[in-house]
Amino acid sequence: MTIFTSPFADVALNDQSITERVFAGLVDRPDEVVLIDGPSGRTMTAAAFMDQVKRLAGGLTAAGLGAGHTVALMAPNIPEYCVIFHAVAWAGGTITTLNPTYTANEVKHQLSDSQAEILLTIPDFMDTARAGAGDLDVIAIGTPEFAALMGDPLAAQVPVDLDHHTVVLPYSSGTTGLPKGVMLSHRNLVVNVDQIIAGGGFYKGEVAAGFLPFFHIYGMTVIMNVHLAGGGAVVTLPRFDLPLFLQICQDYKSRRMWIVPPVALALAKHPLIDNYDLSSIEQVFSGAAPLGAELSNAVGNRLNCVSLQGYGMTELSPVSHLTEVAANRPGAAGQACPNTLCRIVDPESGADLGVGQEGELWIKGPQVMQGYLNNPKATADTIVEDGWLRTGDIAMIDADGYMFIVDRLKELIKFKGFQVAPAELEATLVAMDGITDAAVIGLPDPECGEKPIAFVVKGENAPDEAAINKIFDETLAHYKQLHQIRWVDEIPKSASGKILRRFLRDQVAAEG
């Protein structure tokens, strides 16, 4: 077995819940503003945040929604997001996070799969939330019903098994199939916060313009938890808005921008950038999809800062690779975090590969998830041999320990960093009368990374393109929409019936 180690010293495993870890970064600065609502400028101090977390935890417990219960949250980034997240964790519950742009159909699926007992949302999403929630209680943040959920403060963390209790249940399709609940423990979340701070550095008072969604593990761990625990603050942005983002970075003298590759493109090319004083920015940190060396350098040159990259995955809480300012290598996805081991495994033979060779990236470390909810088969296919997690990404590690993502083995499509599970789109297609088979792949795109396109086999009375698009629009979120439909006679499959996506991808690539 060839094991690649981390260049960083290990961090100690910290026996705290994620909320205790975050509070530890707040208790000695009670009067500091730690959360700011970007559009309105409304602020919340550390003391107010901790007080609200405890009150909501008490209220949820009194309402029978505390320890052992699952609360669903479907909201954009607002300060209350962080309050709800930590109140559920403090009360010993589980929080499942939904994309706020989900349709009722998608909401319904996650609520029933996660066995959530209540859905918290914002007034704007109430109709969709109600339509998806069926008999479940839905409460909107900012309403009297939400205020009534506040109770007597719960003074201490409800004891939980830090290694095995699922505190958060985000959804990911993993290497194959439909989105699955990713069971992350307090240990997973806490250690990743410490790994990121130790490996990537953190400045006291660092303020992030937080537009990366908290429902996704990148925003949840890196923006929300690292900034609160590390001694910083977050300005929450409910959606990406370039002028507001730049304004906040300028006004709060942000030292770092946490971004995804489509934003790198804007930072490199958009004329608006020149209207703001971004001289406080020391680094731009990108993750969630590939960022090429050329674009990375263009961003660094334009903003006169270092342009860094990390690599992560929901199943890894999420970070396994990051880059220090002093050790930047444009185009690399990063070096292994503290406490993180890697292997490069030949997907065909299962043999371990060495420096400079391309194979599937396997990861072992305390940030590896507990498994997929109610899905032992998917768990066993993903976490193999003594805790090694198969990422489904093809990577190469060089002699200095820099990891480069070169391809993707798994089905997953990434549209602007958002996960699109081909299996979900294919299931939507074949559920339509008159469609007998379908395959969905990602079409490379300079702005979006990849766009989902479909190969569809017609039966009798097949729907036309407009009818297919209408159903997609009604049932699936915007980033899961099809950008092209190709009518074909059959879908290429292996002897065992698996769609030969590689064949389709090569066929499209050959068209140039």
Ligand code: 4UV
């Ligand atoms: O499960 P997920 O949606 O998770 C993420 C998490 C990305 C993060 C989070 C915090 C960071 O600090 C950070 O640097 C990155 O995206 O999708 C996981 C898949 O996204 C692709 C890869 O296929 C993963 O299996 N991916 C993530 N980062 C990169 C990437 C990257 N730097 N280059 C190429 N692909």
